[in-house]
Amino acid sequence: MREDFEYREDPAPTADTLADGGLILRNKAFLCAPTMRNWMEAPGNSLYPSIPIGSAIMAPAVCEVVASRRDDVPVGTRVMAITSWQDFQQVDTSHDVTPIPDWMGDVDALGLYGINGVTAYIGITRIGRPKAGETVVVSGAAGSTGVTAAQVAKALGCRVIGIAGGKRKCDWLIEEIGLDGAVDYRAGDVQGQLAQLCPQGIDVFYDNVGGEILQAAIENMAVFGRIVLCGQIASYNDDGPVPGPTNMMRLIYGNIRMEGFLCLAYADVFPEAREKLREWKEAGRMIHREDVRPGFEKLPETYNALFDGSNSGTLIGIVEE
Amino acid sequence: MREDFEYREDPAPTADTLADGGLILRNKAFLCAPTMRNWMEAPGNSLYPSIPIGSAIMAPAVCEVVASRRDDVPVGTRVMAITSWQDFQQVDTSHDVTPIPDWMGDVDALGLYGINGVTAYIGITRIGRPKAGETVVVSGAAGSTGVTAAQVAKALGCRVIGIAGGKRKCDWLIEEIGLDGAVDYRAGDVQGQLAQLCPQGIDVFYDNVGGEILQAAIENMAVFGRIVLCGQIASYNDDGPVPGPTNMMRLIYGNIRMEGFLCLAYADVFPEAREKLREWKEAGRMIHREDVRPGFEKLPETYNALFDGSNSGTLIGIVEE
Numbered sequence: 001m002r003e004d005f006e007y008r009e010d011p012a013p014t015a016d017t018l019a020d021g022g023l024i025l026r027n028k029a030f031l032c033a034p035t036m037r038n039w040m041e042a043p044g045n046s047l048y049p050s051i052p053i054g055s056a057i058m059a060p061a062v063c064e065v066v067a068s069r070r071d072d073v074p075v076g077t078r079v080m081a082i083t084s085w086q087d088f089q090q091v092d093t094s095h096d097v098t099p100i101p102d103w104m105g106d107v108d109a110l111g112l113y114g115i116n117g118v119t120a121y122i123g124i125t126r127i128g129r130p131k132a133g134e135t136v137v138v139s140g141a142a143g144s145t146g147v148t149a150a151q152v153a154k155a156l157g158c159r160v161i162g163i164a165g166g167k168r169k170c171d172w173l174i175e176e177i178g179l180d181g182a183v184d185y186r187a188g189d190v191q192g193q194l195a196q197l198c199p200q201g202i203d204v205f206y207d208n209v210g211g212e213i214l215q216a217a218i219e220n221m222a223v224f225g226r227i228v229l230c231g232q233i234a235s236y237n238d239d240g241p242v243p244g245p246t247n248m249m250r251l252i253y254g255n256i257r258m259e260g261f262l263c264l265a266y267a268d269v270f271p272e273a274r275e276k277l278r279e280w281k282e283a284g285r286m287i288h289r290e291d292v293r294p295g296f297e298k299l300p301e302t303y304n305a306l307f308d309g310s311n312s313g314t315l316i317g318i319v320e321e
Numbered sequence: 322m323r324e325d326f327e328y329r330e331d332p333a334p335t336a337d338t339l340a341d342g343g344l345i346l347r348n349k350a351f352l353c354a355p356t357m358r359n360w361m362e363a364p365g366n367s368l369y370p371s372i373p374i375g376s377a378i379m380a381p382a383v384c385e386v387v388a389s390r391r392d393d394v395p396v397g398t399r400v401m402a403i404t405s406w407q408d409f410q411q412v413d414t415s416h417d418v419t420p421i422p423d424w425m426g427d428v429d430a431l432g433l434y435g436i437n438g439v440t441a442y443i444g445i446t447r448i449g450r451p452k453a454g455e456t457v458v459v460s461g462a463a464g465s466t467g468v469t470a471a472q473v474a475k476a477l478g479c480r481v482i483g484i485a486g487g488k489r490k491c492d493w494l495i496e497e498i499g500l501d502g503a504v505d506y507r508a509g510d511v512q513g514q515l516a517q518l519c520p521q522g523i524d525v526f527y528d529n530v531g532g533e534i535l536q537a538a539i540e541n542m543a544v545f546g547r548i549v550l551c552g553q554i555a556s557y558n559d560d561g562p563v564p565g566p567t568n569m570m571r572l573i574y575g576n577i578r579m580e581g582f583l584c585l586a587y588a589d590v591f592p593e594a595r596e597k598l599r600e601w602k603e604a605g606r607m608i609h610r611e612d613v614r615p616g617f618e619k620l621p622e623t624y625n626a627l628f629d630g631s632n633s634g635t636l637i638g639i640v641e642e
Contacts, residue, residue, distance in 0.1 A: 038570070210569055224586075229573050244565030248531055249359070251581030252550050258579045260572030265545075 005300040013090035015067035021093025023070060025063035027083055029292075031110040032303045032315035033060065034208075034233045056084035057299070060115055062106045063089065063097075073097060080109055085299050087319065111314045112148065112281060112288040113274050119230065119263040120148035120206075121273035124156070126266055127259050128204035128228045132157030135198050137217060140208030141182070142169040144314035145230060148277070148288065149206045150179055155280050158204075161197050163190065163213060165309055177287055191216035201225065209233055215245045221256050229260035233306075289313025294320060326621040334411035336388035342414025344391060346384035348404055350613075352431040353624045353636035354381065355529075355554045377405035378620070381436055383427045384410070384418075394418060401430055406620050408640065432635045433469065433602060433609040434595050440551065440584040441469035441527075442594035445477070447587055448580050449525035449549040453478030456519050458538060461529030462503070463490040465635035466551060469598070469609065470527045471500055476601050479525075482518050484511065484534060486630055498608055512537035522546065530554055536566045542577050550581035554627075610634025615641060 013024050039051050039058055051058055061083045068075050070093070079097040083089040091097065100109045111117065123145075130136050136153040140146040141162025150173070153160045161181040162173040170182035183193040190213060194202065201222025207214050210232030221227070251258060263270075280286040291313045293302040298317070305311040334345050360372050360379055372379055382404040389396050391414070400418040404410040412418065421430045432438065444466075451457050457474040461467040462483025471494070474481045482502040483494040491503035504514040511534060515523065522543025528535050531553030542548070572579060584591075601607040612634045614623040619638070626632040 038574075214569070229569060231573065232570050244567045244569055246565045248535070248550060248565055248581070249553050251579065252552065253359075253581070253583050255582050255586045256580070258572065259577070260569070260574070261576050262574055265576045 001304055002300055007297060010086075012088045018067055018069050018090070019092065020069050022068075023065055023073060023091050023095075023097065024067035025061075025079065025081065025083060025089045025091060025097075026066045027061050027063050027085075027087060027089060027319055028078075029062045029106050029110055029316050029318045030083075030085065030299065031060040031114055031116075032299075032306055032311075032317055033115060034231055034306055036303070037307075056086050057303075058082055058084045060110065062100065062109050073099065078106070078109075080114075085296075087296070107290050107292060107316060110316050111144070111290045112277055112286065114314065115263060116144040116314055117148045117277055117288065118270055118273045120145045121152055121277060122263050122266045122269050123206055123228045123230050123261060124149050124152040124204075126269065127261050128153075128206060128226050130156060130158045130204040130226075133159070134203035135159045135161065135200060135222070136204045136206065137161045137163065137183075137194065137198065137202045137220075138206040138208075139163040139213045139217070140231070140233060141173055141179070142312065143208060144288075146206070146208050147173075147177060147313075148286070149228075149230070151177065151280070151286050152277075153204070153206075154178065155285050161194070163194075163209070169312075185213060191219050194220040198222075204228065206230060207232075211243070215247060218245050218247050218250050218256075221250065221254050223254050223256075225254060225256045227256065227258040229258060290316055292316045292318055294318050296320075322625055323621055328618060331407075333409045339388055339390050339411070340413065341390050343389075344386055344394060344412050344416075344418065345388035346382075346400065346402065346404060346410045346412060346418075347387045348382050348384050348406075348408060348410060348640055349399075350383045350427050350431060350637055350639040351404075351406065351620065352381040352435055352437075353620075353627055353632075353638055354436060355552055355627055357624070358628075377407050378624075379403055379405050381431065383421065383430050394420065399427070399430075401435075406617075408617070427639075428611050428613060428637060431637050432465070432611045433598055433607065435635065436584060437465040437635055438469045438598055438609065439591055439594045441466045442473055442598060443584050443587045443590050444527055444549045444551050444582060445470050445473045445525075447590060448582050449474075449527055449547050451477060451479045451525040451547075454480070455524035456480045456482065456521060456543070457525045457527065458482045458484065458504075458515065458519065458523045458541075459527040459529075460484040460534045460538070461552070461554060462494055462500070463633065464529060465609075467527070467529050468494075468498060468634075469607070470549075470551070472498060472601070472607050473598075474525070474527075475499060476606050482515070484515075484530070490633075506534060512540050515541040519543075525549065527551060528553075532564070536568060539566050539568050539571050539577075542571065542575050544575050544577075546575060546577045548577065548579040550579060611637055613637045613639055615639050617641075 065077045078100040081097040136158045138150040142164040159180045162179045163183045170184045173179045173182045181197040205217040206228045208231040291311045296319045302317040386398045399421040402418040457479045459467050459471045463485040480501045483500045484504045491505045494500045494503045502518040526538040527549045529552040612632045617640045623638040
């Protein structure tokens with residue numbers, strides 16, 4: 001893991017060579033998102049960016065503008081942008097940068113209002129579309145996207161069950177987040193546990209995990225159930241293809257819809273998502289934890305906490321020690 | 322196969338013991354549908370009927386009423402009903418029987434206007450929902466449901482590619498049915514063949530087959546594509562679970578919807594389906610072949626033609642030699 005990364009010093013970009021429309025950003029904090037693992041795969045899949053070996057790791061970041069040749073983004077502005085693991089970043093006029101409103105802190109901008117939170121809102125409201133009173137199950141429920149998806153479903157009046165690894169996370173989901181039940185996948189027989197907690201079947205399954213967890217949920221879907229495919233973290237560190245669900249027939253005779261999505265395809269929903277998440281947060285109905293780890297040079301170890309289960313909440317690496 | 326069946330003679334039901342609301346039906350013709358293979362599985366799956374060992378095989382049938390204690394269904398009426406492989410069938414008042422209009426022949430009632438044709442119409446119009454000009458791919462395209470689904474998509478103005486086994490079937494799909502292209506899965510590299518025929522990707526994939534064919538189609542789906550799961554005939558004769566698609570991530574980053582359905586859940590669409598199919602047939606845009614095989618005692622062999630690829634068109638076993 002560590003040995004796959006190299007620390008390198010290069011000269012910082014300088015303002016005097018900055019072209020019209022260009023910006024120099026100082027990276028302050030990086031989101032560590034599971035999907036970045038897909039960006040690190042070999043090229044050949046045109047739908048994902050592919051980070052060339054030897055280049056810095058791309059990541060959603062909060063940055064400060066330190067040099068600007070754009071009138072609408074003056075020096076000192078805080079922005080969200082996809083940059084990469086380096087101190088400074090020069091971007092041209094085509095690069096998306098989104099100014100961060102004053103009320104939103106650096107960590108919030110990558111946390112509840114960042115890509116994970118917004119993804120959760122879109123997945124529940126646009127793909128799963130649960131009705132009040134329906135049963136919603138969320139896998140990876142203690143994770144950043146999962147816990148937000150679960151609370152969005154709760155806010156919409158659903159009965160919500162979370163799937164997470166270990167008793168500590170499950171207790172937290174019930175006691176602190178207020179879910180109606182939790183399945184500890186480390187205790188085994190996820191299919192049986194779901195059957196007990198969802199005797200009427202699962203109406204909406206929000207899946208961050210894939211693999212055996214998806215298979216177990218499919219077995220428990222209610223007729224006309226919907227499966228929201230958000231992520232497949234179970235497979236991101238595997239080299240070959242992982243087995244898919246072997247029970248496709250259940251999708252047929254259950255009239256079940258399974259739908260994947262990328263939040264960027266629903267960019268028009270972002271403002272609504274941030275507004276609703278803020279409203280629920282202010283009403284005390286949207287708990288969000290960030291796992292903030294300092295140290296630019298420790299970013300590889302910080303990132304890997306996503307995969308060894310040691311993180312709790314949105315994982316954010318901040319540049320300063 | 323043959324040795325799994327037993328021919329048995331029992332006394333026929335008699336009219337004098339028929340209760341109020343009861344009917345005695347004489348079975349004239351049976352549909353041999355792939356999904357009946359699922360009905361023959363062991364019990365334990367409450368969503369399918371399970372035919373007990375030693376009982377007659379359930380099947381959609383065209384029957385003649387030979388004794389009636391129902392005013393609305395007099396003796397001599399032709400009806401569609403799910404009955405079983407026997408000459409006569411006594412049914413009570415709770416059993417669904419649908420009178421067949423005069424314009425519809427026995428074979429048509431099980432063919433174009435039967436469960437396969439209606440399923441195809443519903444799958445395309447209610448699940449896949451292609452727009453004119455989109456690319457639709459149909460697997461099992463030379464089969465009863467497939468060829469109807471392909472022609473419904475053509476009638477809606479789509480570009481349609483069929484997948485079938487062997488050059489003869491593929492030629493037929495292009496030359497007789499008028500499809501825009503065909504993939505012979507026996508020639509191998511289905512994924513590559515689809516890529517060549519669908520350079521912009523597949524907008525709607527109507528799948529009757531599952532397994533490797535589904536996997537190959539997923540690799541070629543266009544962004545916001547839709548997969549209609551109609552059947553998984555590739556797996557019906559396997560004992561264990563068959564591998565599912567291993568490329569679920571593509572559903573995520575392609576924003577792809579995969580949705581299964583059973584036509585019985587859309588019973589309200591049946592009249593519309595039969596009306597549109599008749600309209601297109603009369604306009605010469607709906608070719609439908611029936612593979613009619615006589616002989617009650619040969620029903621097991623007739624049925625098995627679904628799985629050895631030797632049937633061409635809707636497979637129907639008629640009782641009389």
